[in-house]
Amino acid sequence: MDLIEPQKNLIHRTINQTCKSTAHLANLLPTGTVLSFQILSPIFTNQGKCDDSVTKLMTLSLLSLCGASCFLLCFTDSFRDKKGNICYGLATFKGLWIIDGSAKLPHELDAKYQLRFIDFMHAIMSILVFSAIALFDHNVVKCLFPSPSHEMREILTALPVGIGVVCSMLFVAFPTHRHGIGFPVSTN
Incomplete structure (x- = not known):
């Protein structure tokens, strides 16, 4: 019976830490910005048919505004x-x-x-996560890279996954204590 109790406490602490880390990760991911981006992307990219410089400029503007939003919301x-x-x-x-x-x-x-150093690191990682999501968007890729080489296609496939994995691990390892706009305020 004595051996079961410490194991149970360890399991409970592990589950609690996992849930807390997941909550921190959800807080840091640019969900509102991504939703706005996914709604506007087909319109701004002309569904990936960027046949003129205006459409490319609009696409780059959308990416810049969404990136700036990710950055600022971290503060x-x-x-x-x-x-x-x-x-x-x-x-x-x-x-x-x-x-x-x-x-x-x-x-x-x-x-x-x-402001602390970690805030700037979270802001940079948030932009990287948004960039990875943007690189998964078929319309953006077709607009900015209309006929990518084989190597570029491999990069466009692997890079977003790598960015997502590394940034997610860093977000979990170094959580923020900020309660940004739209996230619950702690009771303490």
């Missing part, structure tokens, strides 16, 4: 004010800048919300 955070309302802000080197200015973050919490 958003939220907290509950004294009334219990959720307030959203953008992390800065001095603390959290409240977007709508409706609340004031208590001065003693400024350090908790300051």
Whole structure:
């Protein structure tokens, strides 16, 4: 009986850590940006028929805007004010800048919300994950690489998978403590 209890605790801790890591991963993946991209991609790429420079420019603009969105959303955070309302802000080197200015973050919490090196790493990895998703989009590939060589096709097939695996492992290994826009605020 004594041997079963430590094993049970180890299993429970492992399951708990796995669920927590998965939640962090879901928080960091650019889901809203990807949804917008997938809706707009067929329109902006003319369903992959980029026969003029305007369509290619529109496609590159869409990719740039979505990439910028992934980057910036990594710096958003939220907290509950004294009334219990959720307030959203953008992390800065001095603390959290409240977007709508409706609340004031208590001065003693400024350090908790300051930008850190890990925030920039998450932002870069988020852009990489979005890039991998964009490289899986048939319309974007047909638009930007209308007749790829055999080697380029292999790269376009393998690179997104590699990016996804490496970034997912890094997201799980180095989780964020930010609660960006659209994600639940912790109770502590």
